[in-house]
Amino acid sequence: MLELSFTAADVAYTRFAFSPLWEVVASVLVLRGELGRDLHARWTAQATERLRGFDWRLLADLVRPGARVIPGFVCPPPTSPLPDLDAELAVVRATPADQIAREVAAIPAITSPPPASGALADVVEEYWDRAIAPFWPRIQRLLEADVQYRARRLTTGGASALFADLNPAVWWDRDRLRIDHPRVSARRGLRGKGLLLVPSAFVWPRVFSVTVPGWQPTLRYPARGVAELWADRTVSPSTALVGVLGAGRARLLTELDSPASTKDLAARTGLTPGGVSQHLTALKAAGLLSSHRVGRQVLYARTAIAESLLRT
Known part of the structure; x- marks a missing residue:
């Protein structure tokens, strides 16, 4: 005691x-x-x-x-x-x-x-x-x-x-x-x-x-x-957010409930790896994603700003 x-x-x-x-x-x-x-x-x-x-x-x-x-x-x-x-x-x-x-x-x-x-x-x-x-x-x-x-x-x-x-x-x-x-x-x-x-x-x-x-x-x-903490909490983007980001980028944000690679996201969404890569680069530049290299992979994760946007 x-x-x-x-x-x-x-x-x-x-x-x-x-x-x-x-x-x-x-x-x-x-x-x-x-x-x-x-x-x-x-x-x-x-x-x-x-x-x-x-x-x-x-x-x-x-x-x-x-x-x-x-x-x-x-x-x-x-x-x-x-x-x-x-x-x-x-x-x-x-x-x-x-x-x-x-x-x-x-x-x-x-x-x-x-x-x-x-x-x-x-x-x-x-x-x-x-x-x-x-x-x-x-x-x-x-x-x-x-x-x-x-x-x-x-x-x-x-x-x-x-x-x-x-x-x-x-x-x-x-x-x-x-x-x-x-x-x-x-x-x-x-x-x-x-x-x-x-x-x-x-x-x-x-x-x-x-x-x-x-x-x-x-x-x-x-x-x-x-x-x-680790329960799935994927949320749908609002119409307003889709209007600002576009359907593809908004979809990628919702898919990143847990960190994922470009290849993983392409398989989940049906988008081409090149298209996913372009979207992820833009989202990261806007402060909505962070990237982390693990071995040969780069994993993307939502930032706190992205979490707030998905809940508006």
């Missing part, structure tokens, strides 16, 4: 943030069978294929199933509400070598030598491009919806309402937050820094905490609605 005590200042400084870097770390635990593999089976199958031929053992060696802790330098809590991966990796790259050595030495399960921060950041970046980036707009929508919901709960009902349905392992008791941690037994004050709440797509069904000095105390928890 982990018990976090709050002062009035701690409640005032409690905030939310997203962490692309944490999604990388938690997704490694999914691929290694510790977290929600059945829940994320659709993603797991695609990510496994996209990671084929890429050596990401440097990351896997540091994120071990069953470990009591994950080294802090691998995924430090975000310092801003909406960091991008580059900003988080800049913190990783700046980690002193002696800190990395201390944190690795403190975890007996890690038997590999301490990695260079730059090498680790490079592996994370490639892993992200292959396994997470094509799905990030979908994941980000889930995280945004959770934060909006939690913020309303905090505003209307205070801390007790905020934490009431966060996770079965978490509950509010007067001025304390109690977390049923199978591997942690401690009482901690928040030191006037408040609690950083980080919703996560891949952490289900567990919660993870950070209470070591030097970082804002952090709780990473499953985002609300994660069970529907």
Whole structure:
């Protein structure tokens, strides 16, 4: 059991943030069978294929199933509400070598030598491009919806309402937050820094905490609605959108409920590969698609702007 005590200042400084870097770390635990593999089976199958031929053992060696802790330098809590991966990796790259050595030495399960921060950041970046980036707009929508919901709960009902349905392992008791941690037994004050709440797509069904000095105390928890994350949600474009984009480009947007290649889209739509390629190039130039190279394939995915347009 982990018990976090709050002062009035701690409640005032409690905030939310997203962490692309944490999604990388938690997704490694999914691929290694510790977290929600059945829940994320659709993603797991695609990510496994996209990671084929890429050596990401440097990351896997540091994120071990069953470990009591994950080294802090691998995924430090975000310092801003909406960091991008580059900003988080800049913190990783700046980690002193002696800190990395201390944190690795403190975890007996890690038997590999301490990695260079730059090498680790490079592996994370490639892993992200292959396994997470094509799905990030979908994941980000889930995280945004959770934060909006939690913020309303905090505003209307205070801390007790905020934490009431966060996770079965978490509950509010007067001025304390109690977390049923199978591997942690401690009482901690928040030191006037408040609690950083980080919703996560891949952490289900567990919660993870950070209470070591030097970082804002952090709780990473499953985002609300994660069970529907990978469900098909293809929508039909509006008549107005077809009028602006044309039927072919609007159709391609609807087909990209999950990332796909030019060849895949041509087979689905009956359009020629050349025609699909031209449409995708135009949609990407307009900021409606992103592209990600995986091996010899280039996969296209809808951006957050495209998702908004399809729902108007």
